Amino acid sequence: MNEAGLADSAILLMSLGEDEAAEVFKFLGPKEVQQIGHAMAKLSGVSRDRIDEVLSSFHEQASTQTSLGLDADGYIRTVLTRALGDDKAAYLLDRILQGGDSSGIESLKWMDPVAVAELIRQEHPQIIASILVHLERDHASDVLSHIPERTRNDVLLRIATLDGIQPNALRELNDVLAKLLSGSEHLKRKALGGVRTAAEILNFMGSTAETAIIDSVREYDGDLAQKILDEMFVFENLLDVDDRGIQSLLREVQSESLIVALKGANAELREKIFKNMSQRAAEMLRDDLEAKGPVRVSEVEAEQKEILKIVRRMAEEGTIVLGGKGDDAFV
Numbered sequence: 335m336n337e338a339g340l341a342d343s344a345i346l347l348m349s350l351g352e353d354e355a356a357e358v359f360k361f362l363g364p365k366e367v368q369q370i371g372h373a374m375a376k377l378s379g380v381s382r383d384r385i386d387e388v389l390s391s392f393h394e395q396a397s398t399q400t401s402l403g404l405d406a407d408g409y410i411r412t413v414l415t416r417a418l419g420d421d422k423a424a425y426l427l428d429r430i431l432q433g434g435d436s437s438g439i440e441s442l443k444w445m446d447p448v449a450v451a452e453l454i455r456q457e458h459p460q461i462i463a464s465i466l467v468h469l470e471r472d473h474a475s476d477v478l479s480h481i482p483e484r485t486r487n488d489v490l491l492r493i494a495t496l497d498g499i500q501p502n503a504l505r506e507l508n509d510v511l512a513k514l515l516s517g518s519e520h521l522k523r524k525a526l527g528g529v530r531t532a533a534e535i536l537n538f539m540g541s542t543a544e545t546a547i548i549d550s551v552r553e554y555d556g557d558l559a560q561k562i563l564d565e566m567f568v569f570e571n572l573l574d575v576d577d578r579g580i581q582s583l584l585r586e587v588q589s590e591s592l593i594v595a596l597k598g599a600n601a602e603l604r605e606k607i608f609k610n611m612s613q614r615a616a617e618m619l620r621d622d623l624e625a626k627g628p629v630r631v632s633e634v635e636a637e638q639k640e641i642l643k644i645v646r647r648m649a650e651e652g653t654i655v656l657g658g659k660g661d662d663a664f665v
Contacts, residue, residue, distance in 0.1 A: 340369055343370050345377065345385060346388055346392055347374060348380075349385055443469060443470065450473075451481050459492055463496055466493060467496060471531075475535050476538070479539060479540075483543075483546060486547065491558075493535065494531075495558070496528060532562050533563075569642060572606070572645070573606055575654060576655065577609075579655060583641075583644065591640060594637040595640075595641050598629075
């Protein structure tokens with residue numbers, strides 16, 4: 335969800351009242367709750383016209399929706415279980431509802447990264463890897479950053495070589511997480527882990543930790559390290575995005591965020607950004623960059639990560655294409 339969408343959502347929920355807003359939050363995931371909560375906390379001095387605009391927009395969108403598709407997972411579970419029985423239904427449900435997480439992992443998604451790290455840091459690296467692949471990539475990255483470096487490197491290596499989670503592994507996680515994770519006999523092997531997962535987690539880490547982990551993986555398996563690097567998309571890879579994609583991205587990024595992020599970019603990437611702006615906008619951005627004083631590396635990396643989150647979201651929506659090597663472009 336972009337900044338405008340978050341602001342509109344925050345205004346709508348603040349307008350509904352406490353009880354109604356609480357009911358809405360019950361249907362949101364942890365990341366959505368966090369994002370909208372932050373947007374609500376930042377609201378101040380909203381005009382009546384702005385509120386009316388948001389409410390009118392919501393009413394217009396809501397009037398075009400039907401109830402078809404709401405709680406589709408629950409409907410499918412009920413129908414298949416009644417028709418096929420528990421055993422056959424469980425097998426099919428796992429194939430149909432591939433993305434569904436077990437209840438214990440769902441609980442971890444709501445926990446602070448430091449708390450999750452404290453909970454699992456003493457466990458075997460294979461157990462930690464099996465847990466992290468269930469989390470959102472940026473959440474997993476935050477958790478990983480609070481785990482000792484030696485263990486962290488081992489965990490990322492195991493994530494990269496993980497090709498699934500067996501039922502007995504889920505039962506082991508169940509014991510480790512004090513019965514937070516179900517170990518159902520009917521669970522089918524989950525397609526979790528792998529090179530792409532490892533790369534996506536690394537994308538959210540700082541450059542120092544990222545380099546240390548890749549170096550550690552390279553000592554174990556040079557080809558694997560290269561495969562992970564090939565799957566990663568870092569800020570400099572914006573050079574591979576076509577001009578139309580860059581123009582779409584610039585419409586989503588706040589100017590102050592872009593200024594800070596570009597402080598750490600090379601000249602070639604800066605020029606690519608400039609050429610995809612109007613002449614006046616490019617001149618203003620150049621002036622702002624020159625006027626901007628020294629910026630901490632951590633601040634630059636933080637803003638670049640925020641922009642990369644937007645890039646990945648737009649790629650998932652099909653708005654932009656992330657360029658790969660040769661004909662291996664992916665979205």
